[in-house]
Amino acid sequence: MPLPSHTPAATPFDPASATIAVVTFNRSSLLTRLLASIVAMDPKPGHVVIVDNASTDDTTAVVESFRERIGTEIVYTRLDTNTGGSGGFSEGMRIAYDLGSTWIWMMDDDVEVLPDGLARMGAWAPRFKSIQGRRYDYDGSEFYWQYRIAEPLAIPIPFAPAGFDESGYKEMNSGCFEGMFIHRDIVAQIGLPDPRFFIYWDDQMYGWLASRKTTAVIVDEFVLRRTREIKQWDMGIRHMNASSNAYRYYIMRNRGYIKQYYRSLGVYNPVLFGLGTALTFGKEIIRLLFVERTVRGTSNLFRGIRDGRRIAKDRSWKPMPPLPRLQP
Structure with a gap:
C-alpha cells in the first residue's frame, strides 16, 4: 500500500535504529500473532524487545520458536514477578534505550503490526519526537483513542475531534503504550515510565510528560490492529x-x-x-x-x-x- 499523500517527505530513516518493545503476560496465543506480524513487516526494526511479566504458560517456548524466522534480533527478558504493564514497559524501554535505539515503539501483546507500519511511523520521524499512530479495533473498525487530556483535571477529553485535516496529524498531550513511538532524546529527559503505577494512567502520564518537552502528535496512519475482543x-x-x-x-x-x-x-x-x-x-x-x-x-x-x-x-x-x- 503506498503511503498517503499527506505523509511528509522523509529524510532518511533507518529502520534498524528502531526497537519494538513488547510487554506480555500469560497470553502466548496473542504474542504469537504479534510476532507473526513482525515476521511479515517490511521494513523491520533493528530489535524486538520482549518483557515477560513472569508468565506461567508457554511464552518462553513461543519466543524461542520465532528467533530464527523473525528476521531481526529478539531480546527476551523474563521477570521474576509480575510488575504489571507499567513495570514491564519501564523495563522494556530501559533495555531498548541501553541497546542504543534511536526510536522505541511500545506495544502490548494484543495487537499486530501492519506490514508497512514502521515505514509509516518512520516517515514522520524527521518532524516529531513523540508520535502516536492509529489502530484498527478487533472488528476492523477505526479505534478512537482519547489523545488529549484536560490538564487541570488530569483526565482524558472523551470528545476531542476525531477527524484529521490535510496536515495528517494533531497535537496531543497524552500517550498510549499501545503504539507510542518515541525518540531516545525525550526518554533521556523524562526518564523511564514509572513502574509504581503497576497498571493504568502510566502511559497518559508519560505522554503528558513528553508533550512538555516536545511537540507530541497523533498521526493519521493506521499501523496496528487489535487482536483481542473486549466487551x-x-x-x-x-x-x-x-x-x-x-x-x-x-x-x-x-x-x-x-x-x-x-x-x-x-x-x-x-x-x-x-x-x-x-x-x-x-x-x-x-x-x-x-x-x-x-x-x-x-x-x-x-x-x-x-x-x-x-x-x-x-x-x-x-x-x-x-x-x-x-x-x-
Whole structure:
C-alpha cells in the first residue's frame, strides 16, 4: 500500500535504529500473532524487545520458536514477578534505550503490526519526537483513542475531534503504550515510565510528560490492529470498554501518583484535580452499571481512593529521574 499523500517527505530513516518493545503476560496465543506480524513487516526494526511479566504458560517456548524466522534480533527478558504493564514497559524501554535505539515503539501483546507500519511511523520521524499512530479495533473498525487530556483535571477529553485535516496529524498531550513511538532524546529527559503505577494512567502520564518537552502528535496512519475482543458499551460515537476489579483499584489509587507529578511540576490545582478524581469515580460507576451490568466492584474504587491518599501524602516521593544522554 503506498503511503498517503499527506505523509511528509522523509529524510532518511533507518529502520534498524528502531526497537519494538513488547510487554506480555500469560497470553502466548496473542504474542504469537504479534510476532507473526513482525515476521511479515517490511521494513523491520533493528530489535524486538520482549518483557515477560513472569508468565506461567508457554511464552518462553513461543519466543524461542520465532528467533530464527523473525528476521531481526529478539531480546527476551523474563521477570521474576509480575510488575504489571507499567513495570514491564519501564523495563522494556530501559533495555531498548541501553541497546542504543534511536526510536522505541511500545506495544502490548494484543495487537499486530501492519506490514508497512514502521515505514509509516518512520516517515514522520524527521518532524516529531513523540508520535502516536492509529489502530484498527478487533472488528476492523477505526479505534478512537482519547489523545488529549484536560490538564487541570488530569483526565482524558472523551470528545476531542476525531477527524484529521490535510496536515495528517494533531497535537496531543497524552500517550498510549499501545503504539507510542518515541525518540531516545525525550526518554533521556523524562526518564523511564514509572513502574509504581503497576497498571493504568502510566502511559497518559508519560505522554503528558513528553508533550512538555516536545511537540507530541497523533498521526493519521493506521499501523496496528487489535487482536483481542473486549466487551464494550456502544455509546454511538464512542465506546466504553469493560474493566476489572484490579483496574478499578488502580484507576483510583494512581491518582495519588498523578497528584505527586503535578505538584513536582507546579501545575497542581486542588479544586480542579479533585473534580477530575470525582469524574473518574463517576465514570467507573457508569462502566459497572452499563458495561458490566453489576454493582459489585465499588469497594475496589474506595480502596483505591484510600491508598491514593496515602501516596499523595508521601513526602519522600520523587519523580522518575532523567537518563544519561549517551549517543547511540
